[in-house]
Structures are given as structure tokens and as C-alpha cells.
Amino acid sequence: MNTSTDQNILILGAGQAAGTAIATLRQMGHERPITLVGDEAEPPYQRPPLSKAYIKGSAGPESLMFRPEKFYQDQKIELLAGRAVSIDRAGHKVLLASGETLPYGHLVLATGARNRLLGEDGPPDRDWLAALEAQMADHGAAIDAARRATVAALGERLADQPEGPFARAGLRLEGWTGGGATLATDLAQSRARDAVAGRALVGPHRSDLAVTHLGKGQAAALCSTGEQKALLLGLILAHAGLVAERTGAPPILLLDEVAAHLDPVRRAALFERLAGRGQVWMTGTEPGLFTDVPGEATRVEF
Numbered sequence: 001m002n003t004s005t006d007q008n009i010l011i012l013g014a015g016q017a018a019g020t021a022i023a024t025l026r027q028m029g030h031e032r033p034i035t036l037v038g039d040e041a042e043p044p045y046q047r048p049p050l051s052k053a054y055i056k057g058s059a060g061p062e063s064l065m066f067r068p069e070k071f072y073q074d075q076k077i078e079l080l081a082g083r084a085v086s087i088d089r090a091g092h093k094v095l096l097a098s099g100e101t102l103p104y105g106h107l108v109l110a111t112g113a114r115n116r117l118l119g120e121d122g123p124p125d126r127d128w129l130a131a132l133e134a135q136m137a138d139h140g141a142a143i144d145a146a147r148r149a150t151v152a153a154l155g156e157r158l159a160d161q162p163e164g165p166f167a168r169a170g171l172r173l174e175g176w177t178g179g180g181a182t183l184a185t186d187l188a189q190s191r192a193r194d195a196v197a198g199r200a201l202v203g204p205h206r207s208d209l210a211v212t213h214l215g216k217g218q219a220a221a222l223c224s225t226g227e228q229k230a231l232l233l234g235l236i237l238a239h240a241g242l243v244a245e246r247t248g249a250p251p252i253l254l255l256d257e258v259a260a261h262l263d264p265v266r267r268a269a270l271f272e273r274l275a276g277r278g279q280v281w282m283t284g285t286e287p288g289l290f291t292d293v294p295g296e297a298t299r300v301e302f
Contacts, residue, residue, distance in 0.1 A: 007032040010094060010102055012084050013110030014038025019066035021108050026075050035078040035102065037094075043072050043079060087131040109135050114187075118195035129191065130184075136203070137184035144183075144204040148173065151209065157238045165269040166234035167227060168214045176206035211235070229261045237273060250278030258282050259289035268292050 009025065009032055011018050018036055022044075025034065038044070044066050072079060082096040087107070094102045114132045117124040155171045178186050186202040187194075194200050211220035211231060220231050236253070244250040253274070259267050259282070271293050274280050284290060287301065 007105050008103070009034045009106045009108060010104035011036045011108040011110055012094065013108075014040065014042070014044045014079075015110065016044065016066060018108070018110035019044030021110055022072075022075070022077055023067065032105070033076065033078070035080060035104075036072075037080045037082050037084060037096070037102070039083055040081055043067065043069055084128075086125055087127050089127065089131055089134075107131070107135075114200070115194070115198060118191060119198065124191075130188070133184050133187040136187060136200075140183045140203050141179075141181065144179070144207075147204065147207070153242055154235065154238055157242055158234065161234075161238070163215060165266045166230045166237070167216075169220070169231045169235055170212035170214045172210050172212075173207050174210045175208045176202060176204060178202060226261045226263065226266075230266055233258070233262075233270060240277065244278075252278065253280045255280065255282045257284055259284050259286075264292075 009030070011021060011034065014036060018038070022034060022036065036044075071077075080102075082098055082100065084094050085097050086095045087093075088095070092104050092107075094104065094107070096102065109132055111132075114129065114136070117129060117132075151171050151173060158168050158171070161168055183203060187200065190200070190202050212218065213220060213223050213227060213231060216223070216227075220228055223231065236255070240251055240253060258270070262270065267289065274282075275294055282290065282293075287299075290299070293299075
């Protein structure tokens with residue numbers, strides 16, 4: 001068994017999140033020992049098909065595995081059957097129900113267990129909840145920071161654009177206004193409410209993007225369908241330009257029913273702005289809406 005507490009990674013949980021974490025760590029070049037602890041001594045497998053195709057006999061056990069067992073052997077992943085009952089964060093140790101203690105250098109919680117712990121009869125393990133909430137806070141802070149930076153960059157880009165067929169959008173985040181630095185505390189203080197609700201009521205998932213039609217000073221929700229479509233396209237094109245600017249390559253755009261609800265002027269302006277922007281896929285149910293697309297475009301009808 002791996003016993004190094006400096007470099008080893010201990011993963012609790014044996015579902016899709018755990019399997020993805022293992023594969024990602026190895027793909028990123030992490031060579032440190034990895035131990036995975038799950039209720040069963042099996043590699044991570046898909047749960048939904050287990051209750052359907054496997055029970056019906058239309059799928060074998062191999063088809064349920066995210067990766068074959070040989071992958072874990074080749075990647076030197078240690079699979080242990082057990083159930084963690086407490087976490088000693090200060091001592092970097094996890095206690096299993098069997099009484100065995102596992103040291104770790106880095107801990108990955110892939111159990112999705114906070115709501116389940118809060119919903120169990122009796123008081124939940126406070127150390128276990130604190131460990132889950134600390135990890136949720138770390139990821140939540142990163143999500144919140146990235147989201148705010150993206151909204152700010154898009155807002156600046158949209159503000160610099162001239163008035164045209166695609167209305168300029170004003171952007172702001174509303175809803176949850178906490179910061180990543182206080183999220184762990186917010187989650188701890190919200191345990192009782194979250195237990196009743198069955199979900200986390202604080203965090204970046206409780207934020208929404210509010211869009212305003214700057215030219216009219218009106219919330220996008222109150223605009224016409226055509227105006228909303230124009231605002232959305234303006235956002236997509238601005239974001240595509242931001243991605244191209246930062247990566248040096250235009251992103252692939254997938255625009256479903258893009259011409260619907262646009263008047264002829266806006267449709268022509270859209271096709272003109274998309275020309276030469278790399279690979280763009282547009283779908284629609286009315287071929288006539290795409291008559292102004294440049295002739296070099298490839299057309300496919302089904």
C-alpha cells in the first residue's frame with residue numbers, strides 16, 4: 001500500500017468523477033502514486049446503464065467500465081474497497097470503516113456526498129463536511145473568479161463596439177454575490193437550510209448573467225424575440241473574437257436556427273461578419289433564410 005504522505009493522491013469515491021480525475025491526472029503528467037477508495041473493489045463504472053442495460057442483459061460488465069481494468073494496472077492505480085468515515089485534515093489521514101487509516105499528500109473528494117450527508121439521520125460528521133466544503137470552496141472560487149473576469153472582458157469589448165444591427169449588450173452578474181474567499185464559511189453556515197432544500201443554496205451556481213439592451217436601456221427579458229436573438233448573437237460574436245484574440249485561432253462556431261427571427265438586414269450583417277472567421281456551422285429549417293450566405297459556403301440538406 002502507498003504510504004508516502006508527501007506526494008501520494010488519495011481519491012474517495014469510485015464513480016465517473018473519480019475515473020475522470022484519475023485519467024486527467026495521468027494525462028497531465030502526474031506520476032505520483034494514486035489510491036482510489038470505493039465501496040466496491042471495482043474500477044469506476046457507469047451507474048445508470050447498470051440499472052438498465054446490464055440488468056436487462058443487453059450489456060456485459062465490461063461495457064459499464066469507464067476504462068478497462070488494465071488501464072489502472074498500467075497506470076499503477078491502487079484500488080481499495082472501503083468506506084471513509086472521517087477525515088483528519090490536520091494530520092492528512094482518512095479513517096475507513098474497517099479501522100484502517102490511509103495517509104495522503106493530496107485528497108480528492110469524488111463522492112458528491114455533502115447533500116447526502118446533510119440528509120442522513122443523526123448529526124453529520126463535521127470534519128467530513130468541512131473537508132467537502134473546503135474543496136467546494138476552492139473550485140467555487142476559481143469558477144467565480146473566471147466568470148467575473150470573462151464578464152468584465154466581454155463587457156469592455158461590447159462597450160467599444162459601434163451601434164449596428166446587433167444591439168450592444170450590458171452585462172452584470174446577479175444572484176449570489178458572495179466571494180470565493182468566504183464560500184467555505186457560507187456553506188458551513190447554510191447547512192441547516194441546505195439539508196431542508198436538498199441542495200446547496202449558496203455558491204457560484206446561484207449566480208445569473210443579466211443582460212441589458214444598452215440602446216434601449218431595457219432588460220433583455222423585456223425585449224422582442226428578434227432583439228433578444230440579436231443581443232445573443234452580439235454576445236457570441238464578441239466572445240468568439242475574445243477567444244481568437246487570446247488563443248490566436250478563431251473558435252469553431254455552432255449556430256443552431258441562427259437565421260430564425262432575424263430580419264433581412266440583420267441576416268445579411270450576420271453572414272458578412274461570419275465570413276472569414278474560421279469554421280462556422282449554421283443550421284435551419286428554411287433554406288431560403290440562407291440565400292445571402294457567400295457562395296463559397298458548403299450547403300448540406302437533409
